Structure formats: structure tokens, C-alpha cells
Amino acid sequence: MQSLEALARDARALANGDVVPALPLTGAESEVARQLQICNACRYCEGFCAVFPAMTRRLEFPKADIHFLANLCHNCGACLHACQYAPPHEFAVNIPKAMAQVRGQTYVDYAWPPALGTLYQRNGLTLALASAAGLALFLVLAVALHGQGLAALWSTPVGGFYGIFPHNLLVGLFAPVFLFTTLALGLGVRRFWRDVTPATSGAPLSAPATAEATNAVLRLKYLDGGHGDGCHNEDDAYTLARRRCHHLTFYGFVLCFAATSVATLYHYLLGQPAPYDLPSIPKLLGAAGGVSLLLGTAGLWRLNLRRHPEHGDAAQKPMDRGFIALLFLTAASGLALWAARGTAALPLLLCVHLGAVMALFATLPYGKFAHGIFRTAALLRHAVEKRQPNPVGLGAD
């Protein structure tokens, strides 16, 4: 059976003389399609998240629709714990796992350049820590060779950390990494958007849809389980811990980024170079962001270790943990740097911190961060699609 929208698409294509063959599904995509056919008959989970209302607008699940739905899911586990057809039932419905496997595949499919996406998927934690260690070592060698050997690594620098790495050198190191990350994420999400837009009504963004999706992203609305008591982690109990740790991590990252942006304005517009101390705005933002990031990532790490084995895709755990570890290392080394100001430990700590920040930004497009970007795009498309007439007319939005 085909949805009316899909039939109309095919009819238009035939009328124009373009026959668009359906793209073949991968094994993971076929499994999502199989499970969603069961869910579409059951519909018990309609109120849990955005995935199920979006599912009820479809009677079949081509590739782009599956990519859209997989990125709309955020692996809260609610539908697994509620499902009467979950393993060991012969239907073996495990939506969080099936969706996570397709999501992992989309991170690789849409990654730019593609080879890096595959690399990070397989070795996430090792690659993240090895990059941070390698870059920190590179900076340690630079300090040792430029100063008076190893003694330069344990000495109080004149002029703070710009006495160790001049400002222009830091800009020269970080600007290309930041631009590369922005380009890679931008190209990836543009391809995703182009693929899923025709599958989600094709209608353009509107102000109400954008406002609704932004609200859902900023509040992490769907991590409340659909009823406000939270989602699941290691068992059937509801918990808000995942939502709170995600909030601490997300807003911690935003505050740290804001601290760096304000510090750049201080430097170039006000002629006030770093370091800054309390109660300056960059320091207030950075200190609050660093503590929030530290608490959030420590909580996420603990939750990740205890996570129910049937939630999500076990093969992606190294990637998830690599991202959490780099965020934690960035926050911890940043706060340690502040505590060590004016001491001989500053050069070594600065190398560790800069190595962690650089590795974090270089790997952002290929890990869990990409989930946040693709999910935001999927929520935007969902908010647009739900405002269009339901092509099936059987479900309630």
C-alpha cells in the first residue's frame, strides 16, 4: 500500500516522463520499515515523542522517510519499555535500537569528507583520546623546542598564556579547525535536508514551525517521556537524569562558546587581551559553562555505563563515549588552567587544554554532536510537515 502523497509524487513524475526508481533499502533501513509497519497497526506509543505522530502520516517507509524518522528519534527508550512486542516476543520490536542503527549509518552517509565519518564510527573513544593526546604532545614539543628545553614546560610564563603561545599563533591554529568543522557540518546537514524535505511534504519553513522546533530543542522536550516523568535509562523506572545531564552539557557548551566569542570581542574591539578574571563577562560565562559541562558530562558518562543493553546500538558506544570524554577533558583542563594561573604548571596544562579543544572541534562533525544538528533539522521538518494536511488521514497529529 502506498501513501497518497507518494502516489501523487509518482503520478507527477510519470506525467513529466521522469520515472524515479525507489532507492534500495539497507538491512538496517529494512528492519526499521518492518518494525514501523507493526507500530503503525498498534499505535500504542503515539503520545511518547514526535516519531509516532510522524509515522502515522505514512503507510510505507522509503529511504528518505526512514532517515527522517531515525533522526527524529533520540533513543529515550520509552517505546521499548512499553512495547508488548519487544524481545523475546517473536515480532522483536526494538524501535530505539533499529533507529539508532540507521542514525549511525546516516552520520556516515552524510559525513563530509565521508572517509572521516567511517573512521570515527569504528574507533570513537580511541580516536578522540588519541587525537587529544597527539595534539597536546605536539604543543608540548613546540613549547620545549621554542623555550629552554623541558624546563620551559614547568615554569611561570611571563605574560600569561600568550607568553607561551602568542595570540596570532593560536588564531592560526584554531581558525582553520573551526572553519573546517563548520563547513563539514554545514555540508552534511544540507544534504540531509535536501533528502528529507520532499519526504516531509516539501513545504518551506514557516515562523510558527521554526518557533515550535526551537522550543523542543532548547527544552529537550521529548526527553520528558511524553508525560513529564522522564525517560528510561537502565530499567523500567522513569528518570529525569538524562534530560538534566543533557541540559547541563548543552548549556555548558553554549556558555563556554559564548565566553570565547565575548573574549574575542574584548580583544579586537576593546583592546583588552586575555587573561580575564572575575567578575569580567568572559570569565563569568567560562566558569559557569565549565562547571556545567563538567557536571553534565560526568553524569552522562555514568548513565551511559549503566544504560540498558537493549537501548540503542552497542556499536556506537565508543563514539558516544569519545564525545563525552573530550567534552569532559575540555571542561576539566579549562578549569584547571584557571586554578593554575600564575603557577609553573600553566604551560603543561595549556598544552593539554588546547589539545583537547582542538580534538573536540576536529571530531564534532563525526560523532554525537552531529546527532544534535541532524535532530534539529528533523524536528524542523516535523514541525513543517505536521502543519500540512495528513496525506493518510488515519492518525491524529
Ligand code: SF4
Ligand atoms: S513500539 Fe510496540 S507498543 Fe509501541 S507502537 Fe510500536 S508495536 Fe506498539
Ligand code: SF4
Ligand atoms: S526511543 Fe523514544 S524517541 Fe525513539 S521512537 Fe521510542 S519513544 Fe520515540
